[in-house]
Amino acid sequence: MAPYEALYGRKCRSPIRWFEMGESSLFGPDLVHQAVEKVKHIPERLRITQSCQKSYSDVCRRDLEFQLELVHPVFHVSMLRKYIRDPSRIVPVENVQVMEDLLYEEIPIAILDRQVYKLRMKEVASVKVLWCNKNVEKVTWEAEKTMKAKYLHLFQPEGSI
Incomplete structure (x- = not known):
């Protein structure tokens, strides 16, 4: 062929x-x-x-034009500073629990706020969750339904346990 x-x-x-x-x-x-x-x-x-x-x-097609008014396109070595070691930023390796698929579980500390989004036909409840990842704390909005399913203890009053 x-x-x-x-x-x-x-x-x-x-x-x-x-x-x-x-x-x-x-x-x-x-x-x-x-x-x-x-x-x-x-x-x-x-x-x-x-x-x-x-x-x-x-x-x-359109031509792209960039306005570099405040940012200079050249990075010079003289702008670097010496790194000062900060022991509080080091995460101890033995405290991190990494699973086989290289993921780790973040632990919620508290529920900070509750909010209800009103859509046309339904209402969606969200909660503001404070997460702890060893040295860093962060806050995200999560669905209340899924958080109650996984972490019911966060929704119970302190004296009822």
Whole structure:
């Protein structure tokens, strides 16, 4: 199988089959001359197609311009400072509980706030949760339903335990 046939799934059309069926009786220099004329049209048609594609892409494309008023595009070594070691920023390795899939579980400390979002047909309750990750504390809004399912002890009053 020829490479062209393997790639396109059909046989390659040789220059002899580029002509109409009635012209197939031509042989000799006339056939070669007509084949050369047909081949000359190929670069012209490619050029037309490329210009059409370029005009289409030029309509969709915009030039990006950046305003570097306060930020200089060059970072110089003289702007660096010496690193001062801070022991409070070091996380002890033995305290981090990493699972087999390289994830860790964050522990919620408290519920700080509750908010209800009113949509057209329903209401969605959210709670503001304070999370503890060893040395860093962060706050996120979570769905109240999922938090009650996982951490019910955070919603119970202090004296009821």
